[in-house]
Amino acid sequence: MPQQRVSMAMVAQRAGVSGQTVSRVANDSPKVDPDTRARVEQAMADLGYRPNRAARALRTGRTHTLGLVAQTLATVGNSRMLQAVAESAASHGYAVTVVTLGAGGDIDEAFDRLRDQGVDGAIVLNEATTLARDAASAGLRLVVVDSAPDERFTVIGTDHAAGARAATEHLLAAGHATVHHLAGPEASFAAAERERGWRQALAAAGIAAPGIVRGDWTAASGHAQAAHLSEATAIFAANDQMALGALRALADAGRRVPDDVAVIGFDDIADAAEFQPPLTTVRQDFDALGEQAVQVLIADIEGGRAATSLLAPALVVRASA
The missing domain is CATH 3.40.50.2300 (Response regulator)
Structure with a gap:
């Protein structure tokens, strides 16, 4: 027998709040005081509640999905960044859709694919950043990792x-x-x-x-x-x-x-x-870089601003030098 889907009403009853309050928490509304939000989120966790992304997208106009564009995931740096971005996005309630360009890939086509999938914004990594400067990215919020400054998108990176x-x-x-x-x-x-x-x-x-x-x-x-x-x-x-x-x-x-x-x-x-x-x-602190990329992009999506800075690397001395 299939397991019953947990509803907002069930979460509301568990948390002792109205269904409207649960809806506000599910949609990240600022109109919920911290204690109530914590109680609702605990009820969601206890019951295994999963927000219906499709329904939420219809209500809010946002899919809570971020795109990630990379030339390749074969390099260690890119794969580390993907992991860091995915983990950070999940902690903020966002999913991640990945597009790789490969040799001779078309970044305009990649952006078109992400638009078709309704992503709220995208993060562009490393080798793909040069292509991003010439791409038709209009209508797509972008955070670019490791690039020269560009007024069309936010740039973050390591020094x-x-x-x-x-x-x-x-x-x-x-x-x-x-x-x-x-x-x-x-x-x-x-x-x-x-x-x-x-x-x-x-x-x-x-x-x-x-x-x-x-x-x-x-x-x-x-x-x-x-x-x-x-x-x-x-x-x-x-x-x-x-x-x-x-x-x-x-x-x-x-x-x-x-x-x-x-x-x-x-x-x-x-x-x-x-x-x-x-x-x-x-x-390089890939975890911090991925977290900053996600925070900056979500702030842009949600109408705010997040501080950016070049992250300082550190020399680790071992036996080879």
């Missing part, structure tokens, strides 16, 4: 340049004459900012920047490109995955880390401490 400066300065302070850079994709804003921070640190030390080699964020590209850094004694890799590939290439060449060459990555992925040797890296 990648500051993190890269810290990594480069750490290597120079260890006595290295220069620091080589294993850079990310040329079209990536985050990669460009990390390269900029590396150049700033070298310039401040009066050191000419050596030529860079460029990967595509993958460990395989880090392994391939590290072969061009055979003279390096210090390498700053633009992400941890490429640093992992570089560690393998150095081991293949018989070069010891950190005795012969020091290596620093960026991101502090979950496995960074398990690399051989454990990787010194720059930590």
Whole structure:
């Protein structure tokens, strides 16, 4: 026998309030005092009440669904951001619809798909941000992660340049004459900012920047490109995955880390401490970044404003540098 669906009337009876009050709580109305709201939410949790999203959308004109656009979810940074956004959105009572562009993807088409699904707004990640600046996003509230400022949408992000400066300065302070850079994709804003921070640190030390080699964020590209850094004694890799590939290439060449060459990555992925040797890296707070993206977007959707700032990364020193 199918389980009876929990109704608003049942929640109202459990909480000792009117059905209208339950409706206001379900629709996030500010016209409910905190104690009553807490009592209704507890009754909802006790009974397993699930708001009818379709009905609520008809009443409020909002679906309580956010879109997320990414070039790919294969990179660790993007997958971490998806998890952070999904968890934060759920805590605010929103669902998430994901669109990936793939190679040569059309972001206008992605935005059209999200509009067709009635999302209240969308978050655009990393490599897709360059495309977002040229896209027909009219009518769609956007928060863009890691992008140059743009009056058409809100930009949030990590201070990648500051993190890269810290990594480069750490290597120079260890006595290295220069620091080589294993850079990310040329079209990536985050990669460009990390390269900029590396150049700033070298310039401040009066050191000419050596030529860079460029990967595509993958460990395989880090392994391939590290072969061009055979003279390096210090390498700053633009992400941890490429640093992992570089560690393998150095081991293949018989070069010891950190005795012969020091290596620093960026991101502090979950496995960074398990690399051989454990990787010194720059930590991004993906959870805080995802929470800020969701808070800013929901504030825009609901007619308010939320403060934005570049999130400060932190250098995590381990055994590789």
